[in-house]
Amino acid sequence: MGENKIRVLIAKPGLDGHDRGAKVVAQALRDAGMEVIYTGLRRTPDQIVSAAVQEDVQVIGLSSLSGAHNHLFKKVAELLQEKGHEDILLIGGGIIPEKDRKQLEDVGFDRIFSPGTSTEDIVSYIKEKVNG
Amino acid sequence: MGNQVNELARGIIAGEEKALAKGLTFIENRKSGYRELLDSIYPEVRSCPIWGLTGAPGVGKSTITNYLVDSLANRSERIGVIAVDPTSPFSGGAILGDRVRMMDLAGREGIFIRSMASRGALGGLSPAIMDAVSLYQAFGVDRILVETVGVGQSETDIVSLADTVAVIMMPGTGDDVQTIKAGLLEIGDIFAVNKADLEGAETLAGLLQSMLSSRNGDEKWVPPVIKLVASQGQNLDTLLEKFLDHQKSLEKSGQKEKKEKMRNEMALKMHLQARFQDLYLGPLLGTEDWEKAIKSINRREKSPAYWAEKLISRSD
Numbered sequence: 452m453g454e455n456k457i458r459v460l461i462a463k464p465g466l467d468g469h470d471r472g473a474k475v476v477a478q479a480l481r482d483a484g485m486e487v488i489y490t491g492l493r494r495t496p497d498q499i500v501s502a503a504v505q506e507d508v509q510v511i512g513l514s515s516l517s518g519a520h521n522h523l524f525k526k527v528a529e530l531l532q533e534k535g536h537e538d539i540l541l542i543g544g545g546i547i548p549e550k551d552r553k554q555l556e557d558v559g560f561d562r563i564f565s566p567g568t569s570t571e572d573i574v575s576y577i578k579e580k581v582n583g
Numbered sequence: 584m585g586n587q588v589n590e591l592a593r594g595i596i597a598g599e600e601k602a603l604a605k606g607l608t609f610i611e612n613r614k615s616g617y618r619e620l621l622d623s624i625y626p627e628v629r630s631c632p633i634w635g636l637t638g639a640p641g642v643g644k645s646t647i648t649n650y651l652v653d654s655l656a657n658r659s660e661r662i663g664v665i666a667v668d669p670t671s672p673f674s675g676g677a678i679l680g681d682r683v684r685m686m687d688l689a690g691r692e693g694i695f696i697r698s699m700a701s702r703g704a705l706g707g708l709s710p711a712i713m714d715a716v717s718l719y720q721a722f723g724v725d726r727i728l729v730e731t732v733g734v735g736q737s738e739t740d741i742v743s744l745a746d747t748v749a750v751i752m753m754p755g756t757g758d759d760v761q762t763i764k765a766g767l768l769e770i771g772d773i774f775a776v777n778k779a780d781l782e783g784a785e786t787l788a789g790l791l792q793s794m795l796s797s798r799n800g801d802e803k804w805v806p807p808v809i810k811l812v813a814s815q816g817q818n819l820d821t822l823l824e825k826f827l828d829h830q831k832s833l834e835k836s837g838q839k840e841k842k843e844k845m846r847n848e849m850a851l852k853m854h855l856q857a858r859f860q861d862l863y864l865g866p867l868l869g870t871e872d873w874e875k876a877i878k879s880i881n882r883r884e885k886s887p888a889y890w891a892e893k894l895i896s897r898s899d
């Protein structure tokens with residue numbers, strides 16, 4: 452009975468105004484049959500986590516191209532752990548150097564996608580992780 | 584299974600946010616056990632005013648909702664928001680973007696916002712949305728705001744859900760005689776012309792006013808037409824007042840109970856329809872009888888109407 456739609460929250464933390472990538476990803480996920488809660492620009496980590504909890508999403512995707520990812524992404528990961536939501540798949544993308552990528556994966560990110568990633572890869576990664 | 588349902592019900596009734604969030608997913612996905620969940624919370628449902636905002640895509644519904652929720656929360660009300668966006672008929676997916684205009688509400692005490700996809704429900708309202716209202720009312724909110732996309736004629740469902748409906752329009756997008764005719768005029772308790780900073784607002788408001796004056800004359804409530812510039816916060820306080828006025832008028836005239844009864848009837852109907860589908864239509868699909876009927880219809884031997892009658896009398 453019923454169908455389980457994958458619900459994803461896409462957010463851009465901080466002051467970064469580059470939203471093209473986030474929108475491209477949001478549309479690709481929609482086209483793959485997912486329900487995407489798009490929260491727009493300039494969100495605080497608190498707002499992002501609180502929205503994710505109320506929306507009961509299985510996935511949070513953050514996007515950053517301005518270089519502020521280390522602090523902001525980490526804060527989101529910390530808040531999720533604090534509130535006991537480690538079960539939410541946490542991913543990100545944008546301009547994020549290799550060494551930062553590793554660090555973010557150490558603090559709780561499941562995967563960081565770099566520029567040029569095909570959206571199909573993102574879709575299949577999410578589907579595989581969520582549906583097993 | 585039973586345990587999970589009990590735990591969800593307990594949490595929702597106790598006012599736990601996480602339980603409400605999980606419970607909403609549970610009923611939305613029609614997980615087995617969702618009926619038990621609804622049943623266990625139902626005695627704790629406390630009715631509260633339900634306000635609906637509807638109108639064409641992009642007219643400013645979320646901007647307005649954001650203001651209303653902010654104001655009401657400042658008066659220490661607990662507010663539940665249901666923001667509906669359309670499901671893509673091609674992929675079954677959806678982009679739920681209403682939070683873009685409501686993000687400052689995120690994380691604030693006493694405000695719960697849920698984005699829901701229409702999931703194929705024509706009028707923009709699915710049975711799951713009716714049930715979501717029940718969950719909110721068992722969780723404990725003082726007021727519920729529902730934002731739905733107005734897509735012409737099919738939008739009239741909102742009337743049976745909300746106590747007060749505000750129809751939002753804007754100038755210059757074909758919100759003219761054509762669209763106004765399409766039933767919107769009958770469903771609104773309040774009419775708002777948003778984006779009054781743009782050209783044509785005056786004309787649209789005038790047109791609305793004149794069309795409304797020919798609406799059923801002996802009503803107690805005369806639907807007001809107000810002009811807004813939501814993005815600048817202009818006149819939104821007036822809109823809030825009109826909502827509160829309408830609510831008082833409903834209480835005074837005894838209409839409130841009537842609305843509640845209508846809502847319950849609608850909910851029962853929607854659940855029955857779903858059950859009929861499960862019980863009768865589902866088992867028929869693809870059966871030998873089904874194929875036989877299709878063949879006969881293709882050959883124009885008998886009509887679909889004939890076979891519907893035939894199949895239903897056979898399926899008990």
Ligand code: B12
Nearest residue numbers: 467468469470471472512513514516517544545565566568
């Ligand atoms: C277009 C662009 C702009 C546009 C943005 C338009 C918009 N609304 O998005 C404009 C002109 C406004 C702009 C302005 C600025 N920009 Co600019 N901009 C770019 C540019 C050329 C392309 C970005 C882009 O849109 N790519 C296309 C999208 C589809 O790709 P993407 O975002 O990388 O997303 C992909 C992946 O990263 C991943 N992904 C991204 N997000 C997410 C999220 C999730 C959940 C997942 C799973 C995957 C994922 O998947 C996507 C698909 O493959 C980049 C350079 C570059 N090559 O990246 C510079 C760049 C990002 N900008 C830069 C800068 C400095 C600026 C400005 C500060 C000033 C300036 N020099 O112009 C301003 C600041 C704007 C602001 N308010 O923040 C720098 C940032 C430097 C840094 N990080 O240290 C860059 C890198 C250019 C450079 N080499 O200097 N910019």
Ligand SMILES: Nc1nc2c(ncn2[C@@H]2O[C@H](COP(=O)(O)OP(=O)(O)OP(=O)(O)O)[C@@H](O)[C@H]2O)c(=O)[nH]1
Nearest residue numbers: 639640641642643644645646684778811812813814
């Ligand atoms: N010029 C002008 N723009 C406005 C006004 N109110 C809202 N907008 C803008 O209109 C756009 C849509 O606003 P929303 O509040 O998202 O509209 P909506 O009806 O909720 O949209 P959907 O949910 O997508 O149907 C945004 O860019 C707003 O900033 C207004 O009074 N004047």
Ligand SMILES: [Mg+2]
Nearest residue numbers: 644645680681
């Ligand atoms: Mg909206």
